[in-house]
Amino acid sequence: MIDLTVIWAAIIGFAIIAYVVMDGFDLGIGLLFPLFKVGKDRDTAMNSIAPVWDGNETWLVLGGGGLLAAFPLAYAIILPALYAPLIAMLLGLVLRGVAFEFRWRDPAHRAWWDRAFTGGSAVATFAQGIALGALLQGISVEGRAYSGGWWEWLSPFSLLTGFGLMVGYALLGACWLNWKTEGGLQRQAVTYAGRLGIMMLVxxxxxxxATLTLEGSYQSRWLAWPGVLATAQVPLATIIVTALFYRSLSQRKDAQPFLWALALFGLCLLGLGISIWPYVIPERVTIWEAAAPYRSQLFMLIGGAVLVPIILAYTAWAYWVFRGKVGSEGYH
Known part of the structure; x- marks a missing residue:
């Protein structure tokens, strides 16, 4: 049954997808940044994301604010459980933003700002992956409150998801540079994309x-008969999309590898949805148990129906204006 709670879950899910699509590649460029030559190549990589990087984080704000407004119980449980990785993520994003601006305005210390840009990108990405892994492995809940300890988020599984997200964002960054740059930097990006695609599949x-070992319910959702006939299509689609990704890369396409890399992320998010639906905190709290009152959801939905299309419109306009290839002096 589709009700306001399901609609709000879809809106927050859309915000998460939009964030991964739009902020993942510029975080990935930060991860790859030390591998680029100092000077023109680094300037070109920076210029490729300069017009859009700060606006990309709008979706992170929408996702977090939407969770607080539409699912306050989930917000009250998740935040205490994930304070450490979420604070680390925010500090990493702040450091990256400061470094992005100051590397142009303080050329005498540009090497330090470059390191800060990479460090902030790495911390933010790794923390996001850890938070996702910690949520997926389960959060201790007693009554209507978090009952675990300060370090419950830290586990081999959350470290694996943190590393995995770094690989995924680096892949998006390499594919973005293949799309947006020319010459030696583009060839370098193609090489990195090929290697990172294999790592991503692994x-x-x-x-x-590892997810199948966390909760018995995960196994039943993925492997129980006859549902396995549907869920088996996800790994099959992953193999097909990977093959199409490498074909487009070998054909030296510009945009297609990036789009196929996004499709891989989309399949991963689909798999996440299969694993946890309809829970907002896996096996603890459903979306209906965590939802705000009906009138609150309705009031916010009216605002969301106005603001989200506006955000989409100005974001699309920004990407359209700065379409095409980029050099060390900017877009051309």
Missing amino acids: VIGAVSL
């Missing part, structure tokens, strides 16, 4: 197998 397999 990480997807490792995380998927």
Whole structure:
């Protein structure tokens, strides 16, 4: 049954997908940044994301704010459980943003700002992956409150998902540079994309197998008959999309590898949805148990129906204006 609670779950899910699509590649460029030559190549990589990087994080704000407004119980449980990785993520994003601006305005210390840009990107990405892994492995809940300890988020599984997200974002970053740059930097990006695609496939397999060991319900959702006939299509689609990704890469396509890399992320998010639906905190709290009152959801939905299309419109306009290839001096 589709009701306001399901609609709000879809809106927050859309915000998460939009964040991964739009902020993942610029975090990935930060992860790859030390591998680029100092000077023109690094300037070109920076210029490729300069017009859009700060607006990309709008979706992170929408997802977090939407969770607080539409699912306050989930917000009250998740935040205490994940304070450490979430604070680390925010500090990493702040450091990255400061470094992005100051590397242009303080050329005497540009090497330090470059390191800060990479460090902030790495911390933010790794913390996001850890938070996802900690949520997926389960959060201790007693009554209507978090009952675990400060370090419950830290586990081999959460470290694996943290590393996996770094690989995924780096893949998006390499594919973005293949799309947006030319010459030696583009060839370098193609090489990195080819290597990272293999790593991405390995990480997807490792995380998927590890997930099945976390909760018995995960196994039943994926492997129970006859549902397995549907869920088996996800790994099959992953193999097909990977093959299409490498074909487009070998054909030296510009945009297609990036789009196929996004499709891989989409399949991963679909798998996440299969694993946890209809829970907002896996096996603890459903979306209906965590939902705000009906009138609150309705009031916020009216605002969301106005604001989300506006955000989509100005975001699409920004990407359209700055379409095409980029050099060390900017877009051309």
